[in-house]
Amino acid sequence: MAELEDSSLSPTAGSKRWQLNRLTGRGRWPQATRFIVVLLILYAVKQVFSVAAYYPFSGHDELAHFSYVRTLATEGRLPELPDLAAWRAGLRGGDPPPTDEIPAELYPYCRFTLDWYCDPDSPRWSDDPPRIVTVPGMGYFPSGYQYAANHPPLYYATMVPLYAASSAASSVAQHYLLRLAAIPFGLLTVYAAYRATRALFPGDAFLTVTVPAFVAFQPQISYEAAMVNNDIVAIASTSVILWWLIAGLRDRFPLRHCAALGIALGLDLLAKGTAITVAPIIAAAVVLGAGWRDWRGLLVRGVAIGIPAVLLAAPWYLFLYRTYGDFSGLARVKELQYWNGPMGSFFELLVDPDFITNRFRETWGEFGWRQIHLRPELLWAIAIPTILASVGLVVYAVIVWRRLPGSRQDPVMQPEPWQGYALIVLFLTCVVSYLAVVEFGTSFALSQARYYFPAINAGALLLMLGLRSLLPRQARPAGQGIVFGALVLLNIVIMTGYVLPFTTTVDEPSVTWTWGG
Amino acid sequence: MAEVTVARAQREESLTFPPEAPVGPVPQLVPALPRSLIILWAAFVVATAGFLITGRLRIGAGHMIGRRMPAREIWSRFFAFLTDHGASASLVLFVTATAIVALVFAAVAFWLALALQDAPPKSVADNSAEM
Numbered sequence: 001m002a003e004l005e006d007s008s009l010s011p012t013a014g015s016k017r018w019q020l021n022r023l024t025g026r027g028r029w030p031q032a033t034r035f036i037v038v039l040l041i042l043y044a045v046k047q048v049f050s051v052a053a054y055y056p057f058s059g060h061d062e063l064a065h066f067s068y069v070r071t072l073a074t075e076g077r078l079p080e081l082p083d084l085a086a087w088r089a090g091l092r093g094g095d096p097p098p099t100d101e102i103p104a105e106l107y108p109y110c111r112f113t114l115d116w117y118c119d120p121d122s123p124r125w126s127d128d129p130p131r132i133v134t135v136p137g138m139g140y141f142p143s144g145y146q147y148a149a150n151h152p153p154l155y156y157a158t159m160v161p162l163y164a165a166s167s168a169a170s171s172v173a174q175h176y177l178l179r180l181a182a183i184p185f186g187l188l189t190v191y192a193a194y195r196a197t198r199a200l201f202p203g204d205a206f207l208t209v210t211v212p213a214f215v216a217f218q219p220q221i222s223y224e225a226a227m228v229n230n231d232i233v234a235i236a237s238t239s240v241i242l243w244w245l246i247a248g249l250r251d252r253f254p255l256r257h258c259a260a261l262g263i264a265l266g267l268d269l270l271a272k273g274t275a276i277t278v279a280p281i282i283a284a285a286v287v288l289g290a291g292w293r294d295w296r297g298l299l300v301r302g303v304a305i306g307i308p309a310v311l312l313a314a315p316w317y318l319f320l321y322r323t324y325g326d327f328s329g330l331a332r333v334k335e336l337q338y339w340n341g342p343m344g345s346f347f348e349l350l351v352d353p354d355f356i357t358n359r360f361r362e363t364w365g366e367f368g369w370r371q372i373h374l375r376p377e378l379l380w381a382i383a384i385p386t387i388l389a390s391v392g393l394v395v396y397a398v399i400v401w402r403r404l405p406g407s408r409q410d411p412v413m414q415p416e417p418w419q420g421y422a423l424i425v426l427f428l429t430c431v432v433s434y435l436a437v438v439e440f441g442t443s444f445a446l447s448q449a450r451y452y453f454p455a456i457n458a459g460a461l462l463l464m465l466g467l468r469s470l471l472p473r474q475a476r477p478a479g480q481g482i483v484f485g486a487l488v489l490l491n492i493v494i495m496t497g498y499v500l501p502f503t504t505t506v507d508e509p510s511v512t513w514t515w516g517g
Numbered sequence: 518m519a520e521v522t523v524a525r526a527q528r529e530e531s532l533t534f535p536p537e538a539p540v541g542p543v544p545q546l547v548p549a550l551p552r553s554l555i556i557l558w559a560a561f562v563v564a565t566a567g568f569l570i571t572g573r574l575r576i577g578a579g580h581m582i583g584r585r586m587p588a589r590e591i592w593s594r595f596f597a598f599l600t601d602h603g604a605s606a607s608l609v610l611f612v613t614a615t616a617i618v619a620l621v622f623a624a625v626a627f628w629l630a631l632a633l634q635d636a637p638p639k640s641v642a643d644n645s646a647e648m
Binding site: 029031032034035038039041042045046048049052053202203204205206208209213367368371372373374375378477478480481482484485488489492493496497498499500501502503504505506508 | 548553554557558561564565568569574575576577578579580581582586588591592594595597598599612615616618619622623625626627629630631632633634635636637
């Protein structure tokens with residue numbers, strides 16, 4: 001195996017040879033490089049197929065995201081959520097004020113959207129889709145408006161050139177192009193998983209194979225990377241942040257590194273509001289990495305991270321405040337979505353078996369806006385190894401904590417302090433992400449698993465570390481292959497048994513498509 | 518007058534780089550596997566191909582939910598669906614090709630996954646600038 005020490009190849013030399021060696025991966029771990037290259041190619045090809053396999057506009061909120069891109073591209077402005085009081089006042093005057101709507105031509109896909117009275121087979125509505133609904137006892141509400149208008153603009157702005165370049169094509173063709181444009185974000189997520197694993201446990205084959213493979217074949221993450229949506233940008237940027245946090249813990253957060261983290265955080269905040277949950281994770285990592293006693297160092301690093309993050313994100317959040325009176329626009333969403341009430345209190349939801357089960361179902365299935373439900377036997381086939389891996393993680397923690405004999409020859413079982421901190425940070429990321437979903441459920445019934453998908457790389461690393469802990473050393477090569485093969489088979493089964501049959505028959509009238517079923 | 522001869526200043530890179538970077542053994546194009554892992558790989562490939570060609574499964578979503586159907590028919594219906602919805606023959610061929618290529622790459626990646634062994638200590642520290 002090629003062995004080049006980085007110390008002999010200083011990047012400050014800036015030599016072409018160093019760059020070449022770095023790019024080719026020569027001297028590092030060519031077998032691992034080759035695996036990730038093949039995995040990324042496989043992922044890209046698989047995702048191209050997925051773009052075609054999912055029924056048009058069937059991704060969660062795809063219609064709303066597509067309409068956002070259209071407004072930005074054709075009118076050069078951000079869409080806005082309607083102000084219910086002003087909208088009703090206008091209605092009383094005879095005409096509701098102009099509202100940013102989902103285009104009427106997309107009404108045939110209304111079953112995949114949230115707030116649009118849906119009866120696409122009705123002759124009355126098919127030519128002139130409904131824009132107003134009456135709710136008994138509550139009055140009039142807008143229908144078919146762009147309910148994703150309060151989302152940050154980064155993803156949509158990135159898609160504008162593609163939308164503009166394809167303006168001659170049909171909406172459906174444009175939507176397929178935009179779906180394809182989500183794939184690079186998925187690739188970045190998988191690559192970040194690989195680099196995070198290599199940064200944390202550089203020479204471990206089991207983790208190097210299974211962590212990026214888990215991310216690449218996790219069905220819902222793949223789904224996000226074949227859809228018109230901003231979630232995948234948040235997933236990718238958070239994945240990069242996690243990778244850089246691990247590298248930062250190892251290198252004690254040099255200032256340049258902190259500035260890059262700040263930029264990534266700023267972009268993350270411009271991708272999706274849920275990125276705010278990453279901020280305390282970064283803070284915790286910096287404190288652990290730099291040491292809480294070095295308050296001067298912490299201050300400088302905080303400034304290096306905070307300034308670029310604030311500079312990038314502030315304009316958007318000021319816009320939100322000016323437009324909606326808060327930093328999320330969620331008060332207006334609540335006002336408009338009368339049906340989207342709280343699910344319960346924080347502690348009720350935390351221990352509610354239905355809430356937990358539904359998040360698990362959404363983590364693996366519920367494609368097509370909760371219309372494709374995986375069967376219980378398949379969910380159990382996923383749950384059992386997941387539970388085993390979680391138990392393995394506890395076993396790992398105990399072994400590391402107690403420094404049990406038998407683990408001395410295994411560098412993964414003897415982590416350096418910074419590696420231990422990194423694992424704490426990964427665990428915190430999962431916990432904070434999940435609790436944020438619980439917290440969201442205290443205000444909205446539509447709290448969903450995808451809000452914690454940005455933590456996918458943290459979850460994958462911890463689960464695969466747990467699984468590794470249960471396997472004896474001799475069994476690991478077969479184990480890493482079995483994990484890989486099982487993930488491939490899971491994707492084939494889901495595609496063959498669920499996604500393709502749904503896509504080919506969803507047009508048929510006897511399908512019950514009640515949203516949320 | 519005393520004269521001092523000094524060596525010409527050298528660029529940093531010429532000092533830090535050996536003339537030829539030591540390069541380890543070039544990895545084989547197809548890394549070798551122990552027989553047991555070859556059997557595992559072959560079993561996976563045969564099982565997957567067998568399932569897609571001759572297997573049946575219960576449909577879990579859509580109009581035909583609950584029915585058992587051959588996997589091959591499900592895939593054929595999908596490609597027919599694309600044609601029915603206006604996809605050109607070349608586009609359908611392209612989508613079919615992506616499915617096949619993905620399966621081939623999955624088999625290759627599976628082999629590489631089985632072949633990857635722990636790296637010797639100190640040879641793989643991923644200390645690059647990371648960004």
